[in-house]
Amino acid sequence: MGATINKEEKHRKLIIVLSILIPLAVAVLFRVKVPGYDLSFLPPIYASINGLTAVLLIIGFLAIKNGKKQLHENLMKICIGLSAAFLVMYVAYHMTSESTAYGGDGAIRYVYYFILISHIFLSVAIVPLVLFTFVRALSKRFDRHRKLARITLPIWIYVAITGVIVYMMISPYYS
Template sequence: MSDVVVREKRFNKLITIVSIVVPVVVALLFGVKLPNVERLGFLPPIYATINGVTALLLCAAVMAIMRGNRRIHQTLINICIALSLLFLVMYIGYHMTSDSTTYGGKGVMRYVYYFILISHIILSIAIIPLVLKTYSFAYLNKFDKHRKWASFTFPLWLYVAVTGVIVYLMISPYYPI
């Protein structure tokens, strides 16, 4: 077996493990409330901003690669992955110190909110292996596969980032003070 095949198999195992462990750990930690810890209520606007910045940087990364600037593209994608990890840590921290906020809107907006929220949650789970697999193809210099996967991964990742901001904006009036 060639070195690239061996490395790809290792990546695939790691991607599978991370793609399972991250959502399971988030779900488990979501139910944990830390006693006697100050509520981290200041985090939602910060992690919503992180989602917005991620969306902008994803678009900039696509523009960079379309202009042939692979180095800037790679740097921007690395920043997007780091921002996504930072978001995840803040999101978990907030939910471990605060009760979940219920959306208070009425009528059709309630359905719109829950549609956006549920699609955001499902796709935020699905995007983990997609981003990692797409990234691994670039890392392994399999740029044809990278481009093919990126054409699918990019719009979903962008949707997750943008809907994260929308969910925050829709629920922010109902956060406790």
């Protein structure tokens, strides 16, 4: 038990560092523009990755509820990989393309910005939540894993689904 807690504590520092560095790196890289590359094909791909992540998270939840631990574990690892791939593509796109302004007006504009802002804030929060939840499972601290997963899962699903919604709402305004 002591080795498990030490392992979890060892990862805690790394997770905290990553949870700070990832949003900072994204914010800094957003300001970097690399001319000469056309990555305009990426938004529908990374939106699809978000959609696939949401579906796999739900299937993973159903798998664990039905006692299919290995399937659950594999699906969660795939979801972490998909989220990492999303992040790389998202940053690459924004480093090579100008930001697109939302062109809708009226009440839908407020809906868009509410979804976008909540998506952004929760996408920052989901990084440590996913990593701590994952480390607890790897450390075989399933009691603590389950407790945190009850918070992590709905937020992660929300971030994945709202990523698709934001893309669908802004896609008519891409140049």
